[in-house]
Amino acid sequence: MTYLRSKRLLGTALAAATALAAALALGPLTPAEAAAPRPRETARHTSANGPWADRPHGFASLAGSTTGGAGGQVVTVRTQADLAKYAAADAPYVIRVAAAIEVAPFGSDIVVASDKTIVGVGTSGEIVHGELHLNPGTHNVIIRNLTIRDSYVEGDRDGKTQDFDAIQMDSVHHVWIDHNRFTHMGDGLLDVRKASEYLTVSYNRFDTHNKAFGIGWTEDVKTRITIDHNWFHGTKQRNPSADNCAYAHLYNNYLSGQVDDGDPVWTYGNWARGRTKMVIENSYYDGVQHPYQADETAELVQRGSVLKNTTGRHDTRGTAFDPHDFYPYRADPAAAVPALVKKAAGPQRSLGIRTVLHVPADYPTVQAAVDAVPDGNDGAVTLALAPGTYREQVRVPAGKPYLTFLGTGDDRGDTVIVYDTPNEYGGSSGSATVLLAAHDTTARHLTFVNDFDEAAHDLDSEQALAVKTTGDRIVFEDTAFKGNQDTLMTDSPKLDTVSRVYVHDAYIEGDVDFLYGRATTVVEDSVIKALSRGSDSNNGYITAPSTWRGNPYGFLITDSRIVSDAPAGTFHLGRPWHPGGEPDAVGQVLIRDTVLPAAIKASPWTDMGGFSWRDARFGEYHNRGPGAAVTADRPQLSTADAARHEVADYLRGTDGWAPHRR
Structure with a gap:
């Protein structure tokens, strides 16, 4: 000028x-x-613990927090090759999944390395026929807003021959699994294995499956995990089961439509196994056999939940722990959980x-x-x-x-x-x-x-x-x-x-x-x-x-x-x-x-x-x-x-x- x-x-x-x-x-x-x-x-005034917050809460927020791919490049993927490349890269990435990605060969793993955020774009992000796999030592991972579906092989209900999980992680730390839908997979929907710790699993939908969500497979008692506002519907067992968890905090989860195949033992809601310390708060169980149970070596505290048409075991024993000693949170009223979780769990358009x-x-x-x-x-x-x-x-x-x-x-x-x-x-x-x-x-x-x-x-x-x-x-x-x-x-x-x-x-x-x-x-x-x-x-x-x-x-x-x-x-x-x-x-x-x-x-x-x-x-x-x-x-x-x-x-x-x- x-x-x-x-x-x-x-x-x-x-x-x-x-x-x-x-x-x-x-x-x-x-x-x-x-x-x-x-x-x-x-x-900018949205609660950090709200259903659409972009930061984790619970145990995943402790000991350095979980930031995923923050600090790295933002990329959008629509193919298996691009997802696999960025997910396994050494550098941090925020990976936006903007399509239904069909994984081949059927049941294959997509390895997710440390410092990654994988997030579905609206309701378009899907992983079909494949598994996200976190190897030992992986840390600082966020997986959000995806549908992972359809690796089930007909006749293999127990997943004994085809170990096709939706997400499997071994010996990892600082992981946030949020707002996903897991359905109709080959073995577990979500497997948290071998002393993984500082984890939060929130606002997910687990449905149409036998073994929903297992935690453990270890003699170590190290796992610290928060499980809140999830909807387990049309599942049979592991909703979740928690083996040798140091601290398992379950609140505001909704269990409904449990599979009824006449199995008197392996049809259940939550199970504190081994030396687990579990606290259940303000959850809602509708038509569930064995809604919550605990081994004699475990401790389980339940308070404030709604039980509707439940049968079988309702175990409580010991004092477990006080989650407020670890992080702030506010549980929603149990009566409000079905409506809240039906709306907020699973992938969201926003x-x-x-x-x-x-x-x-x-x-x-x-x-x-x-x-x-x-x-x-x-x-x-x-x-x-x-x-x-x-x-x-x-x-x-x-x-x-x-x-x-x-x-x-x-x-x-x-x-x-x-x-x-x-x-x-x-x-x-x-x-x-x-x-x-x-x-x-x-x-x-x-x-x-x-x-x-x-x-x-x-x-x-x-x-x-x-x-x-x-x-x-x-x-x-x-x-x-x-x-x-x-x-x-x-x-x-x-x-x-x-x-x-x-x-x-x-x-x-x-x-x-x-x-x-x-x-x-x-x-x-x-x-x-x-x-x-x-x-x-x-x-x-x-x-x-x-x-x-x-x-x-x-x-x-x-x-x-x-x-x-x-x-x-x-x-x-x-x-x-x-x-x-x-x-x-x-x-x-x-x-x-x-x-x-x-x-x-x-x-x-x-x-x-x-x-x-x-x-x-x-x-x-x-x-x-x-x-x-x-x-x-x-x-x-x-x-x-x-x-x-x-x-x-x-x-x-x-x-x-x-x-x-x-």
Whole structure:
């Protein structure tokens, strides 16, 4: 962007620098910011133990926790070859299974190495005729939202000749098995073997099978396992059986539709075998023979469960242990378990659709998390940023769409991405703290800053962008943009390409052309602060559009407030930017239904680079406040024209995109 620079008066340089430092302070919000409305963002407050949480609970959360492939690349697989390659790799991976993968030869193992997350995408992820196998020493594995089915060989009900489990693990630690469906397999559905420990098995559905879920096959008493909110339906035994478990905590499980083949012994619910210590809480047993039983060498405590039409053994003995001594949890009422588990157990359409990458818990920087997303990404990825200040530049290339940057603090000012590069060292793209070139990118609950101190430097190009966008369908919600010259640039890849940006519930500050570019951009329900540069005549320009002549929609600022610390009559609403003298860049700005401060000039539009503002497409409609007026120098839209310049008119296209305030 080419400028005739407006230098600060030397006598006001110190005061301006002080004002700039205050404006860019990363502490509490200003009154203007605090007054801006907040979106109804609830995802960041979801309980960590809820049915759709992305972190494990129970024993899998202890002793270093279980993070799976966190920190590694995110890949999407649809073939056995790709699943096998990434699952067995040495490096961490988040593996999204987006198809029903038929494993050949029938009953074959797919080996899962350490540091892996394998997650089905919605209800599409299936492993058919095959087993996921964790070899001894494997650790830090998450398997979620898959259906694993149909390796049963007719006539081999006990699995004595074909050991085709759904998942089998030997001598492993830190594994989370969650929201899967296991059905009609060759031997066990889930086998946890040989002193495996720090395990959580939650919200799974086990059905249509003989031996559902076995734990043990070892003399060691080491296994620590949490088993909660699972549905065992149409199974006969091992629901589960737990042999020599140091601690087995079962709560809120639902056992129903037990297979009835007249077997008086090997048809049962839960069995504490060997030297197991088992605690059962608030589970629901409906029509179950031997709902819970314990060997004489085991300890079993049961409390709060519902027993409906049960027969046979209901053993309790000893004191076992108190799960609260190990981790926090809250058991749901037993009476609510059938409805809850029927809804929440097994694969969910909402899971695996959005991958969550945590910064800095899993990725040390924001850019590292972006880099983990593959080129050609086709799945929604959320980068969950912990509260803090991230001093780095972030680049999202065009090949990485569908990213959401989400601050997880209580306030948007709690999570800040900041850098200090001016245009002098790389142009608008080089200076931007954050550059978003990909389509369908969203940012929520964050603050973006370029804190370059222009008062302390004498450069030819003092632009210092907080954010630049070139992608289409970009959303900023409950965000703040702080800078001076060129704070927020919303652009497109080339002049005649239309990109759309929706900014809602935002705080934007700057002095010179701090909302500019050629993208179709809506700023709604926001606070825009025009910063004083210490002048008593010209303190700057809010907008500098370079809209393509063929695009009727450039910038819309609506239902917002412009505030300023500049003296009365010293700020322009905008000027037309023709990059490189491009005659087809004919800027369009409409400011409507917005409060204007006294700092706005009586003639608020001005020329730029030899191009008259009167040849641009500038207008106002129904503004109010001390800076609002209707004069010959302030074109006003007619009511009929205003009806064609609503938010939807600016943003909608043939793709049906229609973001709106929440």
